[in-house]
Amino acid sequence: MGKTGVQSWSFINPVYIQSSGTAVGPLEGQGPLSSTFDRVHDDLHCGEDNWELAERRLMIDAVHSCLQKAGVDESNVDLFLAGDLLNQNVTGNYVARQLGIPLLGMFGACSTSMETLATAAALVEAGYSKQALVAVSSHNATAERQFRYPTEYGGQKPKTATFTVTGSGAALVSKTPSPVKIEAATIGKVMDYKIKDPFDMGSAMAPAAWDTIKTHLEDMGRVPEDYDVIATGDLSSVGTPILRDLMKQDGYDITPVHKDCGLMVYHSDQPVFSGGSGCACSAVVTYGKLLDDLKLGTYQRILIVATGALMSPTMMQQKESIPGIAHAVVLTKGEVSQ
Amino acid sequence: MDKQKLNEQNYEKASKTYQPKPPYVLNVIKAFIIGGLICVLGELLTEMYVHWFDYSEKDAGNPTVATLILLSALATGFGVYDKLGQFAGAGSAVPVTGFANSITSAALEHKSEGLVLGVATNLFKLAGSVIVFGVVAAYVLGILRYLWSLIF
Helix, strand or coil: EEEECEEEEEEEEEEEEEEEEEEEEEEHHHCHHHHHCCEEEECCCCCCCHHHHHHHHHHHHEEEEEEHHHCCCCCHCEEEECCCCCCHHHCCCCCCHCCCCCCEEEEEEHHHHHHHHHHHHHHHHHCCCEEEEEEEECHHHHHHHHHHHHHCCCCCCCCCCCCCCEEEEEEEEECCCCCCEEEEEEEECCCCCCCCCCCCCHHHHHHHHHHHHHHHHHHHHHHHHHHHHHEEEECCHHHHHHHHHHHCCCCCCCCCCCCEHHHHCCCCCCCCCEEEEHHHHHHHHHHHHHHHHHHCCCCCEEEEEEEEEEHHHHHHHCCCCEEEEEEEEEEECCCCCC | CCCCCCCCCCCHHHHHHHCCCCCHHHHHHHHHHHHHHHHHHHHHHHHHHHHHCCCCCCCCCCHHHHHHHHHHHHHCCCCCCHHHHHHHHHHHHHHHHHHHHHHHHHHHHHHCCCHHHHHHHHHCCHHHHHHHHHHHHHHHHHHHHHHHHHHC
């Protein structure tokens, strides 16, 4: 099959997630998914001197736990696909410098988690890589500096704002049979419905998630009920109802199976405004909790739709709107049980 | 309320119904109370400088402002001022303490890039526009006042 429909890829030869690793900051560690993370840092600085180093520490931790679980040495990994939210993808680049694995740096804002996973799966399936490592990270303080104000600045944020997840998720993709199989992927289009408020990314990204999910279902000839869970990345409590209503307009009721990683990663009483966001948001939830549930057999087939707001502070000042993008990957329970 | 059908043309407007409205009245009340309390603190400091340190009513303003700036900078460094800002909004942004917070927070943020290119270059990243408009406004008003005095 290979290319399926308009925007989807079905993997003919089975590709698997051999192992995964996650590392998070303190607030995520106090959240409901605490027990599913491999490493929880009690300090936002993660024992480092500045925020950028802290984010790098998180990615290194995630990569190391991932490789350790698979029992694979760095030297046996032939491709590293990494991305983050910082200018020039610095976290991925500097972690790759340390790992010494050939790097493909990727940027899709918060959709990078599934962008890297889908690309890795395609490259492994086609035989260009035997073992590909994917990793993404975000850090609340580096993201604040990159996109908003200094961390200690006392500006008031509206309720529609999201809170960047501090953490990193990594996964190792190969053809070695494992409990989690990568079945298909759908690459999203950039959708821009003219939302200009950088403190409301849920509204900006909902059309992208809707377009990708709808296209995915059409391409694959499926209905929402074919999935145990359709998990969006970081639509938050604002974008979630918009997406559900957009899908309903097209005759798809995703509400019973839909979850949003941004709402799963924190307790509702944590000070995170409308929910979590960032590359790490979908990554730490998928590579932790959702993979665990697949391995346990709680789920048979899930669709992860990582949503990204392709927001640039310079473009915001030039009065541009926020383009959104969403990439989807289908994960199924593999033939091999744990 | 019957929701509008969402499409590309009306999205910006129709999506408003999903976004929680900012609690304007509550925000104004909180800003009034916290902003007022900061001003009360300023008044107390002025009184203190007048009664205990022999400043005149007019001159006591300078040490008062300096003290408020110091307190705000310390609160910023201890990570308290941003939490106060989230609660009080304009109440903690408008007084001189808000100005001090914008400078201190920028300094802290860029410490990792060094003293000259980091701290010094970025110190007025947020406060710079306030200074520019303050100076320009003062200049324009100064000229107007001068012209006024020439005519009358």
